[in-house]
Amino acid sequence: MSTLTYLQAISDGLRTEMRDDDRVFVMGQDVGAFGGAFKVTDGFLDEFGANRVMDTPLAESGIVGTAVGAAVAGLRPVCEMQFADFVACGFDQLVNVAGKMHYRQGLSVNITVRLPSGGGFSGGPFHSQNPEAWFMHAPGLKVVAPSTPEDAKGLLTTAIRDPNPVVFCEHKNLYRRVKGEVPAGEHATPFTARVAREGDDLVVIAYGAMVHTALEATEDLDGARVMVLDLRSLVPLDEEAILAAVHRCSKVVVVDEANQTCAAGAQVAALIAQRAFEDLDGPVVRVATPDVPIPFSPPLEQAVLPDVERVREACRELLAY
Amino acid sequence: MSSSRTETGVVDVVMPQLGVSVVEGTVVEWRKAVGDRVEADEIVVEVSTDKIDTEIPAPAAGVVSELLVGAGETVAVGMPLARIEAGDALTDDGVPAEGQPPASGGDDAGAEATGNGAGRRLSPVVQRIAADHAIDLSEVEGTGRDGRIRKQDVLAHVETAQAPLHTESPFRPESVPKPESAPVGGTLSRMRRTIGEHMKRSLETAATCTTWIEVDMSRVERERAALGLTALPLVARATIDALREHPQLNAWLEDERHTVHDDVHLGIAVSLDEDGLIVPVVRDAHDLSPEGLGRRIRDLARRARAGELTADEVRGATFTLTNPGQYGALMATPVISQPQVAILDIEAIIKRPVVVAGPDGEDAIAIRPMCVLGLSWDHRALDGVLAARFLSAVRRRLEGGPS
Numbered sequence: 031m032s033t034l035t036y037l038q039a040i041s042d043g044l045r046t047e048m049r050d051d052d053r054v055f056v057m058g059q060d061v062g063a064f065g066g067a068f069k070v071t072d073g074f075l076d077e078f079g080a081n082r083v084m085d086t087p088l089a090e091s092g093i094v095g096t097a098v099g100a101a102v103a104g105l106r107p108v109c110e111m112q113f114a115d116f117v118a119c120g121f122d123q124l125v126n127v128a129g130k131m132h133y134r135q136g137l138s139v140n141i142t143v144r145l146p147s148g149g150g151f152s153g154g155p156f157h158s159q160n161p162e163a164w165f166m167h168a169p170g171l172k173v174v175a176p177s178t179p180e181d182a183k184g185l186l187t188t189a190i191r192d193p194n195p196v197v198f199c200e201h202k203n204l205y206r207r208v209k210g211e212v213p214a215g216e217h218a219t220p221f222t223a224r225v226a227r228e229g230d231d232l233v234v235i236a237y238g239a240m241v242h243t244a245l246e247a248t249e250d251l252d253g254a255r256v257m258v259l260d261l262r263s264l265v266p267l268d269e270e271a272i273l274a275a276v277h278r279c280s281k282v283v284v285v286d287e288a289n290q291t292c293a294a295g296a297q298v299a300a301l302i303a304q305r306a307f308e309d310l311d312g313p314v315v316r317v318a319t320p321d322v323p324i325p326f327s328p329p330l331e332q333a334v335l336p337d338v339e340r341v342r343e344a345c346r347e348l349l350a351y
Numbered sequence: 352m353s354s355s356r357t358e359t360g361v362v363d364v365v366m367p368q369l370g371v372s373v374v375e376g377t378v379v380e381w382r383k384a385v386g387d388r389v390e391a392d393e394i395v396v397e398v399s400t401d402k403i404d405t406e407i408p409a410p411a412a413g414v415v416s417e418l419l420v421g422a423g424e425t426v427a428v429g430m431p432l433a434r435i436e437a438g439d440a441l442t443d444d445g446v447p448a449e450g451q452p453p454a455s456g457g458d459d460a461g462a463e464a465t466g467n468g469a470g471r472r473l474s475p476v477v478q479r480i481a482a483d484h485a486i487d488l489s490e491v492e493g494t495g496r497d498g499r500i501r502k503q504d505v506l507a508h509v510e511t512a513q514a515p516l517h518t519e520s521p522f523r524p525e526s527v528p529k530p531e532s533a534p535v536g537g538t539l540s541r542m543r544r545t546i547g548e549h550m551k552r553s554l555e556t557a558a559t560c561t562t563w564i565e566v567d568m569s570r571v572e573r574e575r576a577a578l579g580l581t582a583l584p585l586v587a588r589a590t591i592d593a594l595r596e597h598p599q600l601n602a603w604l605e606d607e608r609h610t611v612h613d614d615v616h617l618g619i620a621v622s623l624d625e626d627g628l629i630v631p632v633v634r635d636a637h638d639l640s641p642e643g644l645g646r647r648i649r650d651l652a653r654r655a656r657a658g659e660l661t662a663d664e665v666r667g668a669t670f671t672l673t674n675p676g677q678y679g680a681l682m683a684t685p686v687i688s689q690p691q692v693a694i695l696d697i698e699a700i701i702k703r704p705v706v707v708a709g710p711d712g713e714d715a716i717a718i719r720p721m722c723v724l725g726l727s728w729d730h731r732a733l734d735g736v737l738a739a740r741f742l743s744a745v746r747r748r749l750e751g752g753p754s
Contacts, residue, residue: 311501
């Protein structure tokens with residue numbers, strides 16, 4: 031065990047897998063000499079050499095496409111998108127080629143695509159998005175989003191080992207903001223949900239950075255015992271954990287940092303409406319970013335992203351219902 | 352609020368469809384007279400079809416202006432029974448309808464509707480818990496917004512409601528004489544009269560004979576203990592198999608029309624204690640395992656006692672089982688439910704010394720749980736040999752012989 035930041039935990043997980051498995055290599059813009067835009071691969075070039083730490087041109091379709099070919103040939107590439115927003119340029123390779131390869135040809139595409147996601151630091155409309163739902167909607171891809179350093183390492187390890195293409199959404203705003211104990215050496219986390227805090231009056235369901243918002247918002251909420259469920263994996267979605275939480279609490283707030291329409295939380299809400307109807311003691315409440323681009327202006331960005339106050343207010347309203 | 356009701360001002364109370372195959376119903380009793388004021392959903396009239404009684408609510412609030420059908424009269428489904436002059440009315444939301452003068456006094460506007468929490472918004476989980484614990488939600492105080500009953504309110508009610516009766520307590524309150532004990536005697540209930548008519552008609556119609564057989568229930572006792580069932584569903588299953596072997600008993604005889612059925616729709620007599628007897632039907636019983644039969648019988652019996660059966664659930668049986676044996680009775684001559692041709696009676700399972708084959712084939716006396724099965728059958732439809740063969744087929748299956 032050592033105390034690492036979320037960012038260090040990702041580096042640690044990646045480095046451990048690369049040391050253990052020759053098939054694992056990284057590719058992306060500036061991942062080599064520069065050590066990555068956020069320094070996740072700092073020092074990797076020296077340790078693993080240019081064949082396993084590949085700087086690429088500014089072409090996401092080329093990065094993902096090359097990775098798909100390498101995976102089909104038996105390697106385990108880890109691609110870095112400099113910002114999650116840029117994955118749009120690699121969309122076709124990811125959704126249409128990687129996601130359908132096994133369905134069409136029975137071939138495994140063991141790639142991991144790292145998406146530094148999320149806002150909260152005035153990154154503006156091109157550097158702050160949460161594109162998880164784009165890929166949840168595409169069959170054949172798995173989508174995970176850790177909230178803690180321990181899970182960042184554990185989920186990345188599982189993603190690298192998973193024979194399917196995995197979209198790994200790491201939250202930029204957590205990189206240096208959260209620290210935690212992380213097991214040394216190999217550490218793999220299953221693609222299931224995690225109870226971040228026990229409770230039985232209400233459950234807040236969230237993932238990524240919103241788990242921390244939910245925990246803070248409900249830490250001291252007029253004595254209510256509020257459960258926080260960290261989804262961790264969006265595809266596969268841990269339906270049983272969600273239903274168990276609703277059965278216990280009967281009131282649910284679902285929080286997304288992504289734009290509201292068709293976000294991951296919409297799928298969670300639909301699941302609850304269909305399969306937990308008789309457990310509900312109030313409407314399923316959603317808190318999400320409205321359907322607007324993420325503003326550059328700090329006060330405007332704060333106004334649109336779900337924050338502690340908004341989540342707390344939603345919980346208070348529902349508790350009083 | 353339906354638009355027709357405000358446009359015309361007059362709403363009909365109609366004879367509802369009380370089951371898929373029901374075409375008519377009889378007015379049993381009017382609860383309201385002409386000139387009486389009714390609230391929406393308040394009971395106006397009680398009607399019956401065969402054995403099912405149903406209360407019919409007012410479709411709208413207003414004043415009863417006309418009763419179109421007298422008590423005892425039978426009318427077709429969809430026919431109007433009464434007219435209500437809608438007005439002075441509370442809408443469904445409890446808001447006085449626009450343009451209506453207040454009712455005489457007019458002081459009941461906004462009053463809470465009656466019923467199990469009616470008029471209040473209830474969440475699915477509250478309704479589920481209330482149903483599971485048979486809670487009258489009108490007794491539960493809501494602490495949610497605008498007095499809404501929340502999950503914690505109904506859970507708290509469950510706890511307090513169960514608290515006072517401690518099963519270990521030696522204290523047993525003395526029975527208190529009922530303040531208004533009903534006088535002993537008087538006219539028979541409608542259900543008793545109906546049962547009487549059916550039974551008498553059966554005895555007048557059928558040439559009823561009864562044949563008995565004694566069955567060693569050792570295997571049934573073992574099996575039912577393993578499955579966690581009563582003996583009834585196991586006997587029911589054996590009966591169904593025997594009926595498939597002897598379909599002449601799974602039949603109806605209407606005058607000279609003899610119909611032998613492929614499917615077994617099994618009637619199960621359920622005692623309603625002093626109120627009488629009702630025979631709900633396990634439809635397509637041949638498709639069910641003993642466990643499935645057990646579940647269906649339990650469900651039907653529970654709903655029979657709660658008065659929740661629909662008319663379709665008490666008709667169409669092709670054969671009937673009755674088991675007064677659960678009360679220790681030894682033998683009976685059950686009356687066939689017309690137009691069926693037979694009824695099987697299951698008596699008490701009692702340990703008795705019986706002669707069995709010992710290890711070397713010699714005679715020995717053993718203690719065995721024995722049970723008498725009685726079959727009343729209609730000599731117009733079949734003869735005693737067939738009745739005996741049928742009983743022996745049931746016994747073979749219950750005792751575990753080749754099936």
